[in-house]
Amino acid sequence: MTGQFLRSFGIVLASALALTPAAVFAQDRGHPLPGQIGLQASVTTIMDSIHAFHDGILLWTSVLITLLVMVLLVIVMVRFNAKANPKPSTNTHNTLIEIVWTVVPILVLVIIAIPSFSVLTDQLTLPDGQRKYLGPNIFSFGEVEVPAPELTVKVTGNQWYWDYEYVDQDKSFSSNIYGDADREANKPGQPRLLAVDYELVVPVDTTVRMQITADPAGVIHAFAVPSFGIKIDAVPGKLNETWFNARKTGIYYGQCSELCGKDHAFMPIAVRVVTKDEFALWMKTFQEGFIDDANATLAKVE
Numbered sequence: 001m002t003g004q005f006l007r008s009f010g011i012v013l014a015s016a017l018a019l020t021p022a023a024v025f026a027q028d029r030g031h032p033l034p035g036q037i038g039l040q041a042s043v044t045t046i047m048d049s050i051h052a053f054h055d056g057i058l059l060w061t062s063v064l065i066t067l068l069v070m071v072l073l074v075i076v077m078v079r080f081n082a083k084a085n086p087k088p089s090t091n092t093h094n095t096l097i098e099i100v101w102t103v104v105p106i107l108v109l110v111i112i113a114i115p116s117f118s119v120l121t122d123q124l125t126l127p128d129g130q131r132k133y134l135g136p137n138i139f140s141f142g143e144v145e146v147p148a149p150e151l152t153v154k155v156t157g158n159q160w161y162w163d164y165e166y167v168d169q170d171k172s173f174s175s176n177i178y179g180d181a182d183r184e185a186n187k188p189g190q191p192r193l194l195a196v197d198y199e200l201v202v203p204v205d206t207t208v209r210m211q212i213t214a215d216p217a218g219v220i221h222a223f224a225v226p227s228f229g230i231k232i233d234a235v236p237g238k239l240n241e242t243w244f245n246a247r248k249t250g251i252y253y254g255q256c257s258e259l260c261g262k263d264h265a266f267m268p269i270a271v272r273v274v275t276k277d278e279f280a281l282w283m284k285t286f287q288e289g290f291i292d293d294a295n296a297t298l299a300k301v302e
């Protein structure tokens with residue numbers, strides 16, 4: 001009976017893997033793909049460390065625990081069913097087992113917590129040019145150098161759109177979701193529910209200090225961009241800080257990640273990473289005139 005169960009389980013698993021389309025594993029985009037498995041592609045040091053933590057530690061911990069529980073269940077099903085074990089034990093306590101099932105999960109959580117807190121500390125500690133960050137090797141305890149921030153962007157969450165302000169350049173704009181009609185007309189290649197009218201524009205290979213808050217008369221939001229490994233609350237009256245340094249040009253999407261009202265699902269985040277020269281020209285044009293003129297200097301977004 002057990003053999004038959006394991007055989008069917010194996011067949012189901014094998015066919016699931018065989019039927020998984022290749023696209024599911026193709027992640028080299030700034031947004032999720034239909035049916036995608038795994039995290040979005042990384043373009044920052046922080047997301048490298050999140051990938052390493054998830055794929056190298058968390059996933060395997062979960063797999064081992066799942067297998068252990070499955071083996072225990074199968075043993076119980078086979079050895080202690082009513083037929084095999086007609087006279088059940090009347091034990092209610094076993095001190096040793098109770099200590100083991102308390103202490104072992106605590107140890108597992110402590111082992112997970114150590115690299116997890118390191119990643120969190122990296123996310124919330126702004127680079128000063130000296131500090132070393134985790135990066136792709138989660139066990140490195142810091143070996144990636146990151147330059148100090150060269151650009152500061154203040155993000156304000158509103159109901160239900162984002163405001164971006166280039167603090168030192170004294171320029172700001174609002175970013176709203178594109179409805180289907182606008183998207184089809186202006187940016188047909190961009191993903192539905194993620195495309196916006198004005199993307200946040202930042203230079204590649206540059207550390208950007210992000211200051212995140214929310215409309216003082218509003219509610220809590222959260223600013224999240226998976227490819228950057230950023231997720232931080234936008235709280236009215238409070239300024240939270242994080243940072244990123246994107247190594248690849250392109251458009252990276254995120255969404256508000258704190259339930260904030262009826263249009264919570266419709267306030268996407270789109271960050272356009274351009275070359276340093278493109279950014280300099282964009283910013284100069286923006287400072288001399290309007291954002292539409294500045295965006296006209298960039299290659300058209302499909």
Ligand SMILES: [Cu+2]
Pocket residue numbers: 220221222256257258259260261263264265
């Ligand atoms: Cu929200």
